[in-house]
Amino acid sequence: MSGMARPKGTLSTLYAGNRHVFRLVAVILAWMVFMALTRFEKFYTLINFQTMASQFPEFGLMALGVMLCMVTGGIDLSTVGIANLAAILTAFFLKAVALPDGGLPAYAIPAAFALAMAVGAVLGVFNGLLVSKVRIPPILATLGASELFTGVAIVLTNGNAVSKLPIGYATAINSKVLGNLIPVQLIVFTAVALVIWFLLNRTTYGVKIYLLGTNATAARFSGLSNDRLLVKTYMLSGICAALGGMIMLANYNSARANYGSVYVLQCILIVVLGGVSPAGGKGRISGVVLAIFLLRLLETGINRFPQISSYYISLIWGGVLLLVMVLDYFSDYSAGRRLKRRPATPAP
Amino acid sequence: MFQSLLKATGVHKSFAGVHALKGVDLDIRKGEIHCLAGENGCGKSTLIKIISGVYQPDAGTIEFDGKALARITPIDAIMLGIQVIYQDFSVFSNLTVMENLALNSELAQKRRLVNWKRMREIAREAVAKINFEVDLDAPVSSLSVAQKQMVAICRALMFNARLIIMDEPTTALTRKEVQALFDIILKLKAQGISILFVSHKLNEVFEISERFTIFRNGELVKTGETRELDSNKFTYYMTGREFAPQQFVPEQVSKEPLLEVRNLTAKGFFEDVSFALHAGEIVGVTGLLDSGRSELALALFGVRPADSGEIRLKGRKTDIRRPRDAVRGKLGLVPEDRLSEGLFLPRSIEDNLVIAEVDRLAGPLSVIDRTKRRDEIRRLVDEFKIATPDPKNACQTLSGGNQQRVVLGKWLACNLDVLVLSGPTVGVDIGSKHDIHEILQNLARGGMGILIISDDLPEILENCSRVLVLKSGRIRKEMDTRDADERLILSHMM
Numbered sequence: 001m002s003g004m005a006r007p008k009g010t011l012s013t014l015y016a017g018n019r020h021v022f023r024l025v026a027v028i029l030a031w032m033v034f035m036a037l038t039r040f041e042k043f044y045t046l047i048n049f050q051t052m053a054s055q056f057p058e059f060g061l062m063a064l065g066v067m068l069c070m071v072t073g074g075i076d077l078s079t080v081g082i083a084n085l086a087a088i089l090t091a092f093f094l095k096a097v098a099l100p101d102g103g104l105p106a107y108a109i110p111a112a113f114a115l116a117m118a119v120g121a122v123l124g125v126f127n128g129l130l131v132s133k134v135r136i137p138p139i140l141a142t143l144g145a146s147e148l149f150t151g152v153a154i155v156l157t158n159g160n161a162v163s164k165l166p167i168g169y170a171t172a173i174n175s176k177v178l179g180n181l182i183p184v185q186l187i188v189f190t191a192v193a194l195v196i197w198f199l200l201n202r203t204t205y206g207v208k209i210y211l212l213g214t215n216a217t218a219a220r221f222s223g224l225s226n227d228r229l230l231v232k233t234y235m236l237s238g239i240c241a242a243l244g245g246m247i248m249l250a251n252y253n254s255a256r257a258n259y260g261s262v263y264v265l266q267c268i269l270i271v272v273l274g275g276v277s278p279a280g281g282k283g284r285i286s287g288v289v290l291a292i293f294l295l296r297l298l299e300t301g302i303n304r305f306p307q308i309s310s311y312y313i314s315l316i317w318g319g320v321l322l323l324v325m326v327l328d329y330f331s332d333y334s335a336g337r338r339l340k341r342r343p344a345t346p347a348p
Numbered sequence: 349m350f351q352s353l354l355k356a357t358g359v360h361k362s363f364a365g366v367h368a369l370k371g372v373d374l375d376i377r378k379g380e381i382h383c384l385a386g387e388n389g390c391g392k393s394t395l396i397k398i399i400s401g402v403y404q405p406d407a408g409t410i411e412f413d414g415k416a417l418a419r420i421t422p423i424d425a426i427m428l429g430i431q432v433i434y435q436d437f438s439v440f441s442n443l444t445v446m447e448n449l450a451l452n453s454e455l456a457q458k459r460r461l462v463n464w465k466r467m468r469e470i471a472r473e474a475v476a477k478i479n480f481e482v483d484l485d486a487p488v489s490s491l492s493v494a495q496k497q498m499v500a501i502c503r504a505l506m507f508n509a510r511l512i513i514m515d516e517p518t519t520a521l522t523r524k525e526v527q528a529l530f531d532i533i534l535k536l537k538a539q540g541i542s543i544l545f546v547s548h549k550l551n552e553v554f555e556i557s558e559r560f561t562i563f564r565n566g567e568l569v570k571t572g573e574t575r576e577l578d579s580n581k582f583t584y585y586m587t588g589r590e591f592a593p594q595q596f597v598p599e600q601v602s603k604e605p606l607l608e609v610r611n612l613t614a615k616g617f618f619e620d621v622s623f624a625l626h627a628g629e630i631v632g633v634t635g636l637l638d639s640g641r642s643e644l645a646l647a648l649f650g651v652r653p654a655d656s657g658e659i660r661l662k663g664r665k666t667d668i669r670r671p672r673d674a675v676r677g678k679l680g681l682v683p684e685d686r687l688s689e690g691l692f693l694p695r696s697i698e699d700n701l702v703i704a705e706v707d708r709l710a711g712p713l714s715v716i717d718r719t720k721r722r723d724e725i726r727r728l729v730d731e732f733k734i735a736t737p738d739p740k741n742a743c744q745t746l747s748g749g750n751q752q753r754v755v756l757g758k759w760l761a762c763n764l765d766v767l768v769l770s771g772p773t774v775g776v777d778i779g780s781k782h783d784i785h786e787i788l789q790n791l792a793r794g795g796m797g798i799l800i801i802s803d804d805l806p807e808i809l810e811n812c813s814r815v816l817v818l819k820s821g822r823i824r825k826e827m828d829t830r831d832a833d834e835r836l837i838l839s840h841m842m
Contacts, residue, residue: 203714204716214694218691282694
């Protein structure tokens, strides 16, 4: 992957190819050790980890979608807009199909997920068409679309929360499976992450979007349908965002046009922290998943210190983000220098 | 006796264990045009960077105008009158001609306020030196390559240049522009300025230089008077190999054409172009830069579809609106600009090779069959002799010739019927050029139809059985290359 000559030994080969991932693991381990030394009994509890695992899928799912867009050299700022609109429509649906006793028919939850994913797909395709056919720069297209989707959501709800949902939905998603151990939210996130990993690493779609993100002109000259690839990518991002919305719907047991608005920029930072290049063509899902974990661990960890106000979370999060990028800069810089000093392979 | 302006003796330079220069000499006399030639990676760029103060030599001496230079910086070199015009000209394309010309002296004088009137004066003086006519307020991005080069030359002349080093200055120029450049070089020579002309194009070396120096693998192979050189010697010095010219003779040409173009028109570029290409033959298309030859290639491949006319592939009328349509019709294009249009430089050689056929390597649900992919990559790397220790390496680690083989390999992996090549050996050194020609000729013998679009006339004459000459968007002449020579083709081009 990295294009550098391979050093000896499997471990160092592995390190050379995954420098960034190793760095993230190191930061996470350092934080875990710090928490173990300072707040072991409050942090290392099953319930704490279960809570974290039920929370991070909200923005984690959205970040996975943003990652796909960024690999193509684009971005998706409309994730939260899509999530809220999908959640609101699903909430309407759940209320509509609720039985008189407040319960839900058996088909309701699968149908709700199908509906949300369909909404996410349609809104994503809309983004994709703006980016590919109308050729609006992705940052503007999705920013505009985000306002539009949020606007629709506000109009539909008059700006109020859609609450008093049939209880069955939140109970189902907030339950734990496999011996009452694993939160359903985590299962959803893991499934989506695996699907995306598979798409990126095992299918032609993955190869194509990496190459499209590297050089769109060369992709066109290689006979790829750039437009179709972009539409597909934004559609996938829309579906991921809608699933994130479904998790929010369960976690808050309500839906509203302005839930989770901090997630928009947070997702982008996570993806960049995960080692995806905003210029496109580079990045792995393992890095993004680790960055998602890191954010959640930091936030939860800090909350275990009552004397530190939660206002510090932004500060620390921003500091970590910049720290990892500075580390990257220095290691890439030295790698770049090494590469530069070695003259090109002489022609035969 | 002639006086040396620059004399380098026994220069050594190593980079991380690679010995790039192994004790080379270079002697440039006052007011001469000296040509430095050699294949990619032979060390000529390294030597230029040492002369201009970018690198320090590990050993050896450099004298300029009789004085030894020790540890000079790029600024020192400029002060001494050494100017380098790099391949990319290092101009600011978002600024105007005037700003480009005046900025350096404004900065050198540490001025903090902009005086437009003074800047205009400076710029006007600079262009007047070589009688270069240009709109001073035009943004440089709107200029042609040749004009950008002129801007760079004017800028170089502003600092009392005594030695101007031009790094492959003709790569992107048309024949006419090359001629204009040569006129300017002669003018500079008349003013007593020495020129170091870096090139590996034989005809240019013969035409412009008085003396030459040839490097190979970091060593000096030969230096002497250009008139004692001939084309066989030149090639031998450059490559250490002897090449027998391989005139292509088509063996089995199909009766039915593979590609037939009828009255193809793209308004403003070309008009009413009709021709046929049969299996087993190589047809050349040539013309000046504005003849519409590049646009014809883009239209055939669907990047910029034609307005009217028809394209028939294997007798079937095919509507080519997008590159994908062309690929489906089994027509591929090796584009003009290999770096920006042909390759994904930071990606692996593997990805670059199989991208066009990746759908064929996939099973249901477009899951890639990894064994198939690996075998295919192995086959392509072997077949095209791509020199790399590991195909997982990034494509940018390859030399120009090898990169071009990757682009060729990408298309040949798709089992095409028709391959269109736009400038297939631009910027490729002689050895690789020869190999690429051999590959093309073998492909034609194997039953492919090949269309070479190029302004490299020796290339056309050697490889094509027929040539179409485009002028101002129309086919002026179709010739059998057996009855043609460079002069005849040129007379139809101009």
